[in-house]
Structure formats: C-alpha cells, structure tokens
Amino acid sequence: MKHKVSTTVNGSRHEHEVESRLLLVHYLRDEVGLTGTHIGCDTSQCGACTILVDGKAVKSCTMFAVQAEGKELTTIEGMAKDGVLHPLQQAFWDEHGLQCGYCTPGFIMAAAYLLSQNPNPTEDEIRRGLEGNLCRCTGYVNIVKSVQAAAKTMGGAKAKTGEQQAATRRA
Amino acid sequence: MAVTTMIGAKIHRREDPRLITGRGRYVDDMKLNGMLHVGFVRSPYGHARIRSIDVTDAAKAPGVVAVYTARDFEGLLQGEMPVTISFVPDKKQPIGWAFIAKDEARYHGEIVAVVLAREKSQAADATALVSVDFEPLPAVVDLDKAVESKSPTAHTGIPDNVAWDMTVGAGDVDAAFADADVVVKQRILQQRLFPIAMEGRAVLVEYVPFDNRLTMWTSSQVPHWVRLCLTLAMGIPESNIRIVAPDVGGGFGSKIHIYPEEYLAAAASKLSGRPIKWTEGRSENLQATHHGRAQIFDIEIAAKKDGTLLGYKVRQYVDTGAYVSVFSSFQCSAYAIAEGAYDLKNVKFQTVGILTNTTPTDAYRGAGRPEATHAIERGIDLVAREIGMDPVEIRRKNFSKFPHSNYLGFAYDTGDYDKALTKALATVGYDAFRQQQKELRAKGRYLGIGLSTWIEVCGFGPSAVTAANEPLALVESSSVRLHPTGSATVYVGTSPHGQGHATTFAQIAADTLGLPYDAIDVRTSDTGDTPFGYGTYGSRSLHVGGSAVLMSCRKVVDKARKLAAHMLEASEEDVAFDQGRFYVKGSPDKAKTMGEVAFAAHRDNLPEGMEHGLEAVTYYDPPDLSWPFGTHICVVEVDPETGAVDLQRYVAIDDCGNVINPMIVEGQVQGGVAQGIAQALFEEVIHDAETGQLRTGTLLDYSIPGTGEIPVIECDRTITPSTTNPLGAKGIGEAGTIAASPAVINAICDALSPLGIKHVDMPASPDRLWKQIQEARAHANGSKEAHQ
Ligand code: FES
Ligand code: FES
Numbered sequence: 001m002k003h004k005v006s007t008t009v010n011g012s013r014h015e016h017e018v019e020s021r022l023l024l025v026h027y028l029r030d031e032v033g034l035t036g037t038h039i040g041c042d043t044s045q046c047g048a049c050t051i052l053v054d055g056k057a058v059k060s061c062t063m064f065a066v067q068a069e070g071k072e073l074t075t076i077e078g079m080a081k082d083g084v085l086h087p088l089q090q091a092f093w094d095e096h097g098l099q100c101g102y103c104t105p106g107f108i109m110a111a112a113y114l115l116s117q118n119p120n121p122t123e124d125e126i127r128r129g130l131e132g133n134l135c136r137c138t139g140y141v142n143i144v145k146s147v148q149a150a151a152k153t154m155g156g157a158k159a160k161t162g163e164q165q166a167a168t169r170r171a
Numbered sequence: 172m173a174v175t176t177m178i179g180a181k182i183h184r185r186e187d188p189r190l191i192t193g194r195g196r197y198v199d200d201m202k203l204n205g206m207l208h209v210g211f212v213r214s215p216y217g218h219a220r221i222r223s224i225d226v227t228d229a230a231k232a233p234g235v236v237a238v239y240t241a242r243d244f245e246g247l248l249q250g251e252m253p254v255t256i257s258f259v260p261d262k263k264q265p266i267g268w269a270f271i272a273k274d275e276a277r278y279h280g281e282i283v284a285v286v287l288a289r290e291k292s293q294a295a296d297a298t299a300l301v302s303v304d305f306e307p308l309p310a311v312v313d314l315d316k317a318v319e320s321k322s323p324t325a326h327t328g329i330p331d332n333v334a335w336d337m338t339v340g341a342g343d344v345d346a347a348f349a350d351a352d353v354v355v356k357q358r359i360l361q362q363r364l365f366p367i368a369m370e371g372r373a374v375l376v377e378y379v380p381f382d383n384r385l386t387m388w389t390s391s392q393v394p395h396w397v398r399l400c401l402t403l404a405m406g407i408p409e410s411n412i413r414i415v416a417p418d419v420g421g422g423f424g425s426k427i428h429i430y431p432e433e434y435l436a437a438a439a440s441k442l443s444g445r446p447i448k449w450t451e452g453r454s455e456n457l458q459a460t461h462h463g464r465a466q467i468f469d470i471e472i473a474a475k476k477d478g479t480l481l482g483y484k485v486r487q488y489v490d491t492g493a494y495v496s497v498f499s500s501f502q503c504s505a506y507a508i509a510e511g512a513y514d515l516k517n518v519k520f521q522t523v524g525i526l527t528n529t530t531p532t533d534a535y536r537g538a539g540r541p542e543a544t545h546a547i548e549r550g551i552d553l554v555a556r557e558i559g560m561d562p563v564e565i566r567r568k569n570f571s572k573f574p575h576s577n578y579l580g581f582a583y584d585t586g587d588y589d590k591a592l593t594k595a596l597a598t599v600g601y602d603a604f605r606q607q608q609k610e611l612r613a614k615g616r617y618l619g620i621g622l623s624t625w626i627e628v629c630g631f632g633p634s635a636v637t638a639a640n641e642p643l644a645l646v647e648s649s650s651v652r653l654h655p656t657g658s659a660t661v662y663v664g665t666s667p668h669g670q671g672h673a674t675t676f677a678q679i680a681a682d683t684l685g686l687p688y689d690a691i692d693v694r695t696s697d698t699g700d701t702p703f704g705y706g707t708y709g710s711r712s713l714h715v716g717g718s719a720v721l722m723s724c725r726k727v728v729d730k731a732r733k734l735a736a737h738m739l740e741a742s743e744e745d746v747a748f749d750q751g752r753f754y755v756k757g758s759p760d761k762a763k764t765m766g767e768v769a770f771a772a773h774r775d776n777l778p779e780g781m782e783h784g785l786e787a788v789t790y791y792d793p794p795d796l797s798w799p800f801g802t803h804i805c806v807v808e809v810d811p812e813t814g815a816v817d818l819q820r821y822v823a824i825d826d827c828g829n830v831i832n833p834m835i836v837e838g839q840v841q842g843g844v845a846q847g848i849a850q851a852l853f854e855e856v857i858h859d860a861e862t863g864q865l866r867t868g869t870l871l872d873y874s875i876p877g878t879g880e881i882p883v884i885e886c887d888r889t890i891t892p893s894t895t896n897p898l899g900a901k902g903i904g905e906a907g908t909i910a911a912s913p914a915v916i917n918a919i920c921d922a923l924s925p926l927g928i929k930h931v932d933m934p935a936s937p938d939r940l941w942k943q944i945q946e947a948r949a950h951a952n953g954s955k956e957a958h959q
Contacts, residue, residue: 019292021292029200034193035193035200036192036193036194037193038197038370038420040371041453041870042452042453042454043453043454043869045870045871048369076191076192077193077194079192080192085188085192089191092187092191093183093187093188096834096835098187098191099669099671099838099842100368100369100418100419100420100668101187101190101195101418101669102197102370102421105193126878127878127879128879130878131878133877133878134369134877135369136367136368136423136842137369137842138838138841139841139842139843139846139884140845140877140878141841141883142838143878
C-alpha cells in the first residue's frame with residue numbers, strides 16, 4: 001500500500017506517494033532526487049546517510065519515509081546558501097577533511113548538529129560527537145581539525161544558520 | 172624547467188567543492204531511462220554442489236523481468252576470470268574461475284543466479300524466491316589443515332589445495348644459521364581483513380544492440396582494465412566499449428579486480444536489451460568484494476650476540492580463498508622487501524598460495540608489503556629482546572647503507588634510514604620516554620614504545636623489472652592538449668578514487684607549461700577520452716602517471732619553443748623559457764607567453780614543416796622502481812586488568828622523495844596509519860571453521876575504528892629525492908598502512924615485557940590481551956612456586 005508523505009527538504013515542499021517500507025534515505029535519493037546523502041551500510045553503523053530532521057542529526061536509514069511526514073529535512077545540498085559555502089563545508093575543504101568524499105556529507109551534517117548544540121567543543125567532544133560516523137580514508141585527524149576550524153569561523157554561539165537556530169530554540 | 176611555484180605547494184583540492192556540496196557523482200547517483208535493477212543470488216555455503224535451480228516463483232514475482240542462471244550466459248561470456256600470474260612463476264595449478272557458478276559453489280557469496288526487476292526492492296525480494304538445491308560439501312578453511320595430504324579439497328577434482336609454492340633466496344642461509352649466537356622463531360598471524368571502501372561497488376551498464384556498443388559506469392580503480400577484460404569476454408571491439416569510473420568512494424585495492432558482477436551486469440544488459448544497475452549492499456560487500464591479508468608467516472632469524480643480523484628464513488602462507496584472484500599473487504611481493512631496511516644477504520623466502528572455501532583474497536592497501544614489514548619489524552624486536560639490546564640500537568646496527576642492492580639484487584634508488592629514525596626519536600622524545608616508562612613500571616603501569624623503520628617498493632612496474640616474468644610493463648600515459656586561448660586539458664590513464672590526482676597533476680602541468688593553475692583541466696577515469704592506463708594502486712600514480720604528465724608537458728614546451736623562436740625571429744637555442752614566457756636570452760621584456768604561442772599554433776604563419784596545434788602524448792615506462800621509507804613510533808599504555816590499549820602517541824616520519832602537494836601527502840599517511848591501526852587492534856574477518864560461512868557478516872560484527880579509536884597522527888618528513896623518475900617522487904599511498912601495524916604491536920609487546928610476553932598477534936583486542944596477561948601471570952606464579 002502506498003502512503004502520502006509531505007516534507008520540506010532544504011526549504012522546498014515535497015509530496016510523494018511511497019511504500020510503507022521505503023527508508024527515508026531512499027526517499028531522499030530516489031524520490032526527491034537529492035543524491036548527496038549517501039548509503040554506506042545496511043546496519044546503521046556508518047553515518048553516511050546523516051541529515052537533519054527538524055534540526056537534529058538523524059541517520060536517514062533508520063527512519064521510514066512516512067515517519068518524516070510534516071518534518072523539515074536538511075541535507076548536504078541545503079548547506080551552501082546564496083553561492084556561499086557553509087563554514088563547515090569551507091573548513092572541510094581548507095583542512096583536507098575529505099579524500100574520496102563519500103562519508104563527507106554525513107560528517108558535515110553530524111558536525112552541524114554538534115556545533116548547534118555545542119558551539120565550542122573540545123577535541124574530545126568533537127570525537128565523541130562524531131562517533132556515529134565512519135570514514136575509511138582520512139584517519140579522522142583532519143575531520144576533527146575541520147570541525148574545530150568551523151567552530152572558530154562560526155564564532156561560537158554567535159553565527160548560526162537558520163536551521164541550527166531553530167534546533168537550539170526547540171532543544 | 173620553469174621556476175616552480177605550484178609543485179610543493181599546499182593547494183586546496185579542486186575535487187572538493189562538488190563533494191562537500193553533495194554534487195559528487197558516484198555510480199549509484201545515476202539513472203538511465205528504462206533501466207532494470209539486478210539482484211544476485213549467492214551461495215550461503217562455503218562449499219556446495221548445486222543440484223538444481225528452480226526459478227519459477229522468482230520469475231513470477233512482482234516487477235521481475237528475467238531470471239538467469241549459468242546456462243544463459245554461455246556463449247555470451249567467453250573464458251574465465253583473468254589472473255595475473257606473472258608474480259608466481261612456479262604456479263602449481265591454474266584455477267578456473269567462472270563468471271557464475273554452475274555445478275559447484277566454492278565460497279559463501281558466490282553468485283549462482285541473476286534476477287532482473289524494475290525496482291531495486293523487487294529484485295532483492297525476488298532473489299529470495301530463487302530456490303537452489305544445494306548439497307553441502309566439506310569446506311576447507313584452516314590453512315595448516317588445508318595443506319595436509321588428507322585434507323578435503325576446496326575444488327572437487329583438484330589434487331590438493333596448493334595454488335602455488337615458490338621459494339626465492341640468496342646467500343648461504345644454512346651457514347648463517349650455523350654461525351648464529353641466537354636464533355629466534357616466531358609464527359605471526361596476518362588476520363583476514365575486509366577492505367571496506369565506504370562506497371561499495373556499483374555498476375550501471377547499457378548495451379545498445381545493432382550499434383554493438385557498451386557503456387559502463389563502474390566504481391573501479393582501473394577503468395581501462397575493465398574495458399580490456401570486457402572486450403576479451405564479450406567479443407565487443409574495445410573501440411565500442413566505454414568505461415567510466417566517476418567519483419569513486421574509496422578502493423584500497425578492492426576495486427582493482429574486475430568482478431563477476433561487472434561481467435554479468437554487462438551480459439545481462441545484452442540479454443535483456445535494457446540498461447542494468449547494481450549497487451552493492453554492505454553485507455553483500457562483505458561476502459562478495461575481495462578480502463585482504465589472510466596469511467601466516469613463520470619466521471626464523473639468526474643473529475650474533477652483538478645484534479648483527481645474519482640470516483632470515485620466512486614461510487608465507489597466503490590464503491587465496493576459493494580462486495586465485497587477478498592480483499592475488501601480488502601478495503607474494505612480500506619477498507621483494509623481506510629483509511626490510513636491514514642489510515641482510517642470507518635470505519630464504521617461501522610463499523605458498525593455499526585454496527580455501529572462502530571469499531577470494533587480493534590486494535588490500537599495501538598487498539604483501541605490510542605483511543613483510545610486520546614480520547621483519549617484529550622479528551628484529553624479538554632478536555633485540557633475546558640479546559638485551561635496545562630496539563633503536565639494533566636497527567641502527569643493521570640499516571642498509573647506500574648505494575644498496577637487496578638480497579634479490581634489486582638496486583634501491585635512494586634512502587637515508589637513520590635520518591628518518593633520528594627525527595622520529597627526537598619528535599617522540601625517546602630517551603625521556605624510556606625514563607618515564609621505568610618510573611611508571613615501578614608503580615605497576617604498563618607503558619610501551621614501538622618502532623617501525625619501514626621501507627616499501629613501489630612505482631610498478633618498469634618493464635626493466637617485470638620483463639623477467641612476463642612481457643608486461645605497467646606504464647602510465649598522458650596526453651596534454653593546449654587550446655587556442657591558452658588553457659590546457661590534461662588526459663591521464665590512471666584513475667583516482669580519493670587521491671586528488673586532478674589537483675596534483677594540475678600542479679605539475681601548471682608549473683611545467685607555465686600556465687595558470689586554473690587554466691589546466693585534468694581528465695581521468697573515462698576510457699572514452701583518456702589514453703590507456705593501468706590505474707591507481709600500489710602507490711604508483713604519481714611516480715608513473717605524474718611523470719607521464721610531466722613528460723608530455725615538456726614535449727609541448729619543446730614544440731612551443733620552436734614556434735616562439737619563429738615568432739621572435741630568433742634561433743631556437745637563443746630562446747629561454749621561464750614562468751610561462753619565451754624570450755630571447757638577454758631581452759626578457761620582449762616575450763611571448765605560452766598562451767600567445769598556443770594561439771599562434773592554431774593560426775597561419777607556422778614555421779616551415781610545423782603542424783598546427785600544440786599537444787603531446789606520453790607512455791611513461793620508468794627506468795626502475797622507487798623505495799620510500801620512514802620511521803613510525805607508537806606509544807601505548809596497556810591496562811592489565813582489562814587488556815585495553817590506550818594509544819597515547821603516534822609519530823610518523825616518512826620519506827617519499829619530492830612532494831608535489833604536502834597536504835595530500837599528509838592525508839594519505841594519516842589514512843594509511845588508521846588502516847594499519849585498525850588491523851593491529853580491531854579488525855578480523857571470521858569464517859566458520861566447519862562450513863566456511865562468513866560469521867562476521869555485517870558491520871555489526873566487524874569493528875572499523877571510529878573517531879574515538881584513532882589518535883592524532885603526528886606527521887613530518889625527510890626528503891630524499893628518487894632517481895628513478897623525473898619528479899624525484901616516491902609513492903606514499905600505502906606507507907601508513909605498511910608502517911603502522913608493527914609500530915603498534917611492538918609497543919604493546921614492549922609494554923608487556925615485564926610480564927614475559929614476547930609476541931602478540933593481531934588484532935590485539937582487549938580479550939586476547941587479557942587472556943595473554945592472565946596466562947603470563949599464572950606462568951610467573953607457577954614458576955615462582957616451583958622455585959620455592
Ligand atoms: S547508511 Fe545509514 S548508517 Fe550507514
Ligand atoms: S573521505 Fe573517503 S570515506 Fe571518508
């Protein structure tokens with residue numbers, strides 16, 4: 001049986017008829033057509049599929065599309081605004097936080113949530129905040145550096161994106 | 172060459188903007204109209220006879236368009252999976268590997284049937300409805316048992332499980348052992364590993380009938396090899412096949428092999444007349460994508476009391492899995508660097524390839540070289556312990572001095588092992604650590620320090636080296652084309668999967684051509700426009716492929732100089748080229764830029780006999796291999812009550828000759844070290860010893876380290892340029908992995924030395940260490956009681 005699901009993805013409204021078993025990550029990739037959210041496992045270990053659901057980091061392979069009814073979703077495609085990279089994107093670029101780039105969208109989204117909750121994390125807090133994500137290329141050293149650099153440019157609590165402000169408000 | 176401004180600079184990668192904004196294009200991100208999804212039915216047994224296959228229910232399932240078994244591919248796919256056997260001259264038996272199992276399945280995950288359906292989920296559902304009548308057969312899993320004469324065989328009808336058995340050696344090993352004051356012996360396990368690129372494999376393929384054209388997008392390290400293999404199997408002219416490796420989410424060797432799924436998807440597209448897509452799931456990946464390591468080393472080292480190493484005997488058992496995979500035998504390359512950084516001329520190295528009923532193994536980051544390094548670096552520490560010498564001192568005593576040729580006669584390009592060691596010791600503060608260790612030991616704490624003074628052989632492979640075994644030269648190609656308005660496109664045969672070739676090669680081209688970096692586009696990974704190349708693996712792309720780029724650029728400059736001379740009305744010898752400007756020596760103000768020359772090359776008024784255009788092609792065959800090296804040092808503390816290892820410091824001093832982009836080099840080292848640490852402490856693939864079934868079948872059962880498990884890796888380097896390529900560069904992609912596992916394990920053994928523990932196998936997981944600590948303590952108490 002198909003179900004109607006309507007969501008807001010990166011600010012635009014979407015309506016689809018989907019099977020009840022369709023995972024949110026497949027919904028984003030195959031129905032909405034946003035392929036920046038990746039799939040790296042089938043047991044919810046890798047975090048490649050991480051997005052923000054109402055401002056909170058969620059592994060989108062752990063949710064059904066129908067559970068996203070009425071929710072605001074942010075994917076990697078929604079991070080750069082008006083032709084300007086999000087500070088996390090800029091930092092991953094500057095600090096060589098990626099190699100093959102497959103894990104990167106998931107890390108950036110998880111880090112976005114982390115910084116929304118804790119604008120000035122210590123190295124330890126960053127490592128703990130990202131422990132749900134796996135990278136096979138970088139050894140994590142530069143990923144941690146990227147998040148530290150982004151926290152710095154985002155000026156701690158001062159500069160936050162709309163989604164993050166919303167998340168903090170709701171939290 | 173022009174004064175360099177880009178080579179050696181930390182240039183941010185041009186690959187990154189699309190990847191950080193979600194605009195990368197991996198195979199699974201693409202679709203074709205009318206495409207079908209393929210699902211593979213796989214054997215759930217290690218070893219089984221296929222009595223019959225009933226596809227009736229599957230064929231009737233929703234969305235299913237076709238179900239194929241081995242018979243359907245007959246005549247469509249010729250021959251068998253190819254094997255590169257040149258590394259193993261005395262290969263015992265050729266092992267046929269069919270694209271799809273027909274009568275017998277020989278590993279858990281081997282394909283027995285193929286389902287095509289409109290939706291991916293429908294294909295997955297229908298694979299479960301294919302009913303295969305399997306008759307389980309005895310499975311071969313354990314290597315020691317596999318070589319016993321009464322062992323069942325991994326393939327019905329072959330005489331034994333030995334795929335190859337080869338011994339190389341030099342010097343007088345027996346005399347060396349007879350002269351020795353000490354001989355240490357050790358069995359060292361190299362557990363089986365999953366490579367786990369974060370993107371699994373994926374294929375999208377379209378065969379167009381009547382045109383007889385095939386286009387395939389595949390997550391591969393070697394698109395040109397894929398094309399070559401498909402041509403041979405399908406009989407479609409190479410010119411009608413186009414293979415594209417778009418963004419590839421990591422490989423680590425696991426995407427070198429041309430897999431059954433690639434052949435079967437291509438053939439299924441031809442059979443069905445529809446585009447076909449397959450995206451590997453992770454659990455499927457763990458069964459179906461080749462594994463790494465799976466070896467046992469038995470080593471013996473003979474030494475004098477003063478620490479001089481005299482002789483070395485090694486027996487390497489390689490678990491090939493059910494078939495000898497395309498580069499599987501490359502793992503024997505362990506013999507090429509058996510003696511590591513030490514001058515040791517009496518060496519005997521035996522390698523035995525053993526067939527088992529498990530997923531085939533093949534090259535995984537380092538392939539043979541991490542295993543060899545682990546063996547010799549553990550071995551030299553065991554000797555040091557035996558004679559009571561410091562591990563630093565014994566290394567210094569035995570380091571090879573340059574110029575140096577190893578026991579097999581390979582002449583190393585360059586090296587200064589002591590320099591890297593000295594720098595690493597200073598970085599870590601070795602003497603201060605030893606003092607601190609002593610104090611803390613007195614308080615019952617177990618700190619240890621481990622060294623790995625690694626070397627590597629890479630830059631495969633010059634024909635001068637490979638020709639002895641087979642007329643094969645792993646050259647790399649480039650073609651450089653200047654456009655009329657002064658930008659350039661660089662096409663290369665090698666194909667990246669995260670290494671940043673587009674950035675590094677553009678740096679080389681910009682400097683050599685004297686054009687702005689942004690005026691250079693680098694194209695890779697599409698056989699439709701790039702010249703033939705062997706691909707990215709074995710730390711070879713810069714040494715061989717980067718040199719090919721440099722050579723083509725130089726050829727372009729040579730032609731441009733002729734044209735500039737004509738434009739400047741001077742003789743060619745009088746024209747200088749610097750920073751992208753041609754001018755008559757002595758009058759640099761009147762210059763023609765490379766851009767102006769490019770424009771002129773597309774217009775009238777060329778010198779007599781000169782053709783239009785400004786481009787060049789190079790197939791670069793380096794004169795010899797390169798031999799990077801370095802010293803890694805790891806500091807650990809082991810908690811004797813839990814067996815947990817705390818990685819306190821990790822220092823990596825590496826020497827890969829001249830560096831094009833230091834940021835990328837450092838990233839390669841860090842990622843490589845993480846994979847070495849992963850092997851040392853965390854990862855292990857386990858098959859059921861009786862049935863051959865995969866017991867670590869999901870990422871839940873296999874522990875890849877995360878952000879919490881990998882420490883800060885402190886990187887620095889020494890620079891000893893290579894003499895075997897014009898860039899002076901050596902490979903760095905595998906260095907970290909080659910170096911790391913012995914550094915970690917040596918540190919653990921050092922930490923536990925007060926308990927009398929000499930050797931620890933991998934992964935040094937808390938439970939394994941805890942048990943070993945308990946045994947050591949019980950043993951110590953036992954001998955204390957015995958003395959009373
Ligand atoms: S795909 Fe969601 S956690 Fe791996
Ligand atoms: S960059 Fe390749 S998996 Fe993280």
